[in-house]
Amino acid sequence: MALRHFSVKAFLFFGLCQVGHRGFAFAAEVREAPKKIAIIGGGIGGTAAAFFLRQEFGPAVKIEVFEAGTVGGRLATENIGGNEYETGGSVIHPLNLHMKHFLERLGMSPRADVPSKLAIFDGKELTFEESDWFLVNFIRMLWSYGFNFVRMHMWVEGILDKFMRIYQYQQFGYSFSSVEKLLHAMGGDSFLTLVNQTLEEAMLAEGFSQVFLNDIVTPVTRVNYGQTVRVNGFVGAVALAGAESGLWAVEGGNKLVCSGLLYHSKAELVPARVTAVTMKTRPSKTGSTASFYEVNYVGESGAAHSMYDIVVVATPLHQGLSDINFSGFSPPIPSHFPGRYHQTVATLVHGLLNVSYLGSLEKPDNFFVSDVLTLDSKDSDIYSLSSLSPVKIPKDYSPSPASERKVWKIFSSQPLTQKNLQQIFLSWDSVWEKRWLAYPSYSPPHRRTPPFILHDRLYYLNAVEWAASAMEMSAISARNLALLAHHRWYEQTAKIDQEDLHTRLRGEL
Numbered sequence: 281m282a283l284r285h286f287s288v289k290a291f292l293f294f295g296l297c298q299v300g301h302r303g304f305a306f307a308a309e310v311r312e313a314p315k316k317i318a319i320i321g322g323g324i325g326g327t328a329a330a331f332f333l334r335q336e337f338g339p340a341v342k343i344e345v346f347e348a349g350t351v352g353g354r355l356a357t358e359n360i361g362g363n364e365y366e367t368g369g370s371v372i373h374p375l376n377l378h379m380k381h382f383l384e385r386l387g388m389s390p391r392a393d394v395p396s397k398l399a400i401f402d403g404k405e406l407t408f409e410e411s412d413w414f415l416v417n418f419i420r421m422l423w424s425y426g427f428n429f430v431r432m433h434m435w436v437e438g439i440l441d442k443f444m445r446i447y448q449y450q451q452f453g454y455s456f457s458s459v460e461k462l463l464h465a466m467g468g469d470s471f472l473t474l475v476n477q478t479l480e481e482a483m484l485a486e487g488f489s490q491v492f493l494n495d496i497v498t499p500v501t502r503v504n505y506g507q508t509v510r511v512n513g514f515v516g517a518v519a520l521a522g523a524e525s526g527l528w529a530v531e532g533g534n535k536l537v538c539s540g541l542l543y544h545s546k547a548e549l550v551p552a553r554v555t556a557v558t559m560k561t562r563p564s565k566t567g568s569t570a571s572f573y574e575v576n577y578v579g580e581s582g583a584a585h586s587m588y589d590i591v592v593v594a595t596p597l598h599q600g601l602s603d604i605n606f607s608g609f610s611p612p613i614p615s616h617f618p619g620r621y622h623q624t625v626a627t628l629v630h631g632l633l634n635v636s637y638l639g640s641l642e643k644p645d646n647f648f649v650s651d652v653l654t655l656d657s658k659d660s661d662i663y664s665l666s667s668l669s670p671v672k673i674p675k676d677y678s679p680s681p682a683s684e685r686k687v688w689k690i691f692s693s694q695p696l697t698q699k700n701l702q703q704i705f706l707s708w709d710s711v712w713e714k715r716w717l718a719y720p721s722y723s724p725p726h727r728r729t730p731p732f733i734l735h736d737r738l739y740y741l742n743a744v745e746w747a748a749s750a751m752e753m754s755a756i757s758a759r760n761l762a763l764l765a766h767h768r769w770y771e772q773t774a775k776i777d778q779e780d781l782h783t784r785l786r787g788e789l
Contacts, residue, residue, distance in 0.1 A: 311770055313337055314589035318575050319345045319547070320554045320604070323353025324369070325741045325754035326594030327538040328378070330545035332762035333592070337769075343545060344586070346577060348553035351542060352535030353595075355751070358712050360630050360687055363670035367626050367689075367714050369534055369751050374526040375440060377447050378755035379537070383530065386540035390528045392673040396650040400499050403659020405639030407495065409649060428492040432520065435486060439474070439517045442467040445781070446756055453775050455763035459729045459747050462760065463514070465779045471514065475747055476725040479516025480509040499653035503664040505749075506624040506691060508656050511722035515748040522750075533671040534751070552579030557591060557738065559608035573738060590765050594741040594758070596621060597730065601717055609735055617730045619746065621717035624663070627690045629701070631708025633682045644683035661700060663691035685709070719749035732761060739765060 317333055319326045322345050330343050350356065357364040372379050383390065400408040411417050421429040443466050456462035463471040474482055479501065480493055488497075493509050497520065501507055504519040511519070530536055542549060556576040561569050572587045595602050599616045606613035635647050652665040668687045669677065680686055690696060690704070695713060730743040744757035767775045778784055 314341050314769060316342045316344070316586070316588045317590045317592070317765075318573070318586070318588040319343065319592045319594055320557075320575070321345075321353065321594030321741075322347030322349075322351040322538065322542065322549065323594065323754070324355055324538055324751050325758050326353070326592070327351065327541035327545070327547075328382070328755045328758035329592050329594055329741060329761060330547040331382075331541040332759050333590075333765065334545040334547070336762045336766040339546070343547040344550050344588075345542060345547050346550045346552055346554050346575070348551065350535075351549065352538045354716065354718055355533075355535040355538060356714075357533045357535060357671055358628060358714075360628060360710060360712065363687075364533055364672065365628060365668045365687055365689070366529065366534065366671060367628065367712075368716065368718070371522060371527040371529055372534070372751060373521055373524070374528065375444060375521075376752035376755075377444075378759065379752055382537050382541060382755070386537065386544060388536060388540065389531045391531045391671065392677070393528070394669045394673065394677065395679060397648055398651045398653065399638070399649045400495070400655065401638055401652050401660065401665075402655045403657045403661075406649075406652075407655070409640075425489065425492045425496065428488055429496065431486075432483075432488065432492075432497070433524070435483070436517050436520045436524070439467070439514070440521055442471070449781055450756075450759050450763065452781065453763060453767075454778055454781065455760050455767055455776055456732070457764065457777050458732055459743050461777050462744075463747060465777075474513035474517070475729075477513050478510045478724055479513045479519075482513035482516070483509070494655065498656050499664075502656065503651075503653050503691060505719055505722070506622055506663050506693060507722060512724040512726065512747075515722050518748040518750055518753075529671070531672065550577065550579065552577040552584075554604055555583075556605040556607060557593075558606075559735070560587065571736070590737045590739075590769070592739045592741055592761055592765070593734070594754075596717075596742045596745065597740065598717075598720075606734070613734050613738075618728060619726065620721050622719060622721040623693065624716050624718050625692050625695050626714045626716060627692065627696050628668070628712040629688050629690065629705060629708050630685060630710045631688065631705040632685050633688065634704055634706045635682050637704050645681050647682040648679060649682075650679060661692060662696075662704075663693070665690050665704070720745055732757075732764065737765065737768070 314337060319329050326345055330345055333343060354368045356368040358367045398410045399406045445466050456465060460472060463475065483493055498509050500523045501509055501511055501516060501519045504522050505511055554575055554577045558574040560572045560574045563569060573591045574585050574587055575591065576585045597617050598619065598621055601621060603615065605615055635642060635644050638652065640647060650667045654660040654662060654664060666689050668689050726746055729746045730740055732739055732743050734740050739761045741757045741761055744753050
């Protein structure tokens with residue numbers, strides 16, 4: 281009992297800032313360190329991988345990050361009227377410890393909190409509008425759905441509490457070779473069941489009512505993943521966590537974390553599109569044969585290639601998102617894994633909202649709803665409608681009523697038509713559109729999750745998205761792969777795929 285208490289205290293004392301210092305102190309006695317590592321993709325996953333790989337392998341290794349577009353990937357902003365607004369990943373949960381750690385290490389700050397009000401729209405009228413008074417909201421929920429809302433919070437918290445164990449596993453250097461083994465170590469068979477059943481099935485089995493799922497849960501999954509309660513149960517729990525209080529974002533834009541991690545890792549950015557990864561062998565100094573990965577790419581200067589000891593693919597290997605050819609591998613590595621990514625269209629409109637479109641009788645001067653979620657109804661052409669605050673909150677900033685022009689973000693499955701815009705807005709100055717393949721189309725059971733390990737020293741970070749897609753999930757996967765690459769390079773198998781952390785720590789201590 282005392283040893284277990286010590287391990288928890290040690291975790292809290294040393295903190296996440298120490299995760300990289302235990303790995304390479306004695307590694308040189310076993311095997312020479314890698315000389316070059318390639319990371320394909322400069323989003324949050326790729327840049328976090330650069331950060332963690334630097335911690336694991338030390339200052340000597342050369343790390344190169346390939347990114348054909350803008351660093352940040354699916355974290356992006358757009359300038360409208362002189363201010364930047366989030367167009368990609370927007371919110372971070374208060375329990376996302378890696379993202380919090382990144383801000384501390386990079387000297388960044390959370391964005392100032394802006395008050396918000398939520399409503400739910402069925403395509404004709406608002407079925408729910410949040411009050412300024414907590415007690416009023418609680419009584420409304422209790423009257424309509426009993427204790428379903430309280431029980432939902434407890435159910436989500438129970439799942440998050442188990443998954444939070446990943447931070448302690450990673451603190452002590454443990455990694456996992458597959459998404460399934462990682463999930464099983466955190467939540468046992470129940471987590472694997474969650475991934476292979478729908479959110480609807482999981483919550484009905486827990487005693488939640490169908491009406492509650494239709495009226496409250498579905499609008500949350502629509503705004504967060506553009507899908508219904510037929511997503512898998514685990515990603516559904518992540519979506520519901522994204523509707524809780526305490527959510528935050530980064531001052532200046534979430535994408536700044538990516539550029540900050542890239543700088544902090546001292547990785548070199550290669551602005552190029554990777555076309556192929558090929559297995560190569562050549563004689564080593566000792567006379568034996570050494571294997572390397574040749575990364576072929578096209579940049580501003582044309583086609584080129586470089587050789588690497590380790591390669592991390594941090595971009596989705598799916599149709600429409602990448603076209604990397606893998607050659608010389610046995611068994612073959614597919615360029616595209618099964619499944620597809622779901623299209624969500626983000627439209628930013630600077631204009632004057634038509635309050636009557638929402639069926640509200642409130643005067644625009646008194647309408648302060650900032651987030652409108654929608655039911656899964658034939659009358660709903662959109663997933664959500666939200667008023668945006670700039671990524672840099674001006675001093676003395678406060679939300680404005682619907683009678684004033686401001687920036688609204690609309691999520692929909694298809695581009696908005698002129699008719700849609702005329703229905704939603706009285707007038708507008710500008711319209712900006714981005715079609716995101718932002719997350720997988722979740723249709724469980726998905727029993728063939730892509731592997732973390734594509735080949736001996738070739739890793740696939742985005743495999744984790746098929747359990748759940750979020751900034752923190754990418755960061756967790758990046759940390760896992762950095763540890764996995766380190767342990768496999770130095771043949772430290774005792775740190776791979778081990779469960780029951782406290783039992784093992786007692787043995788080690």
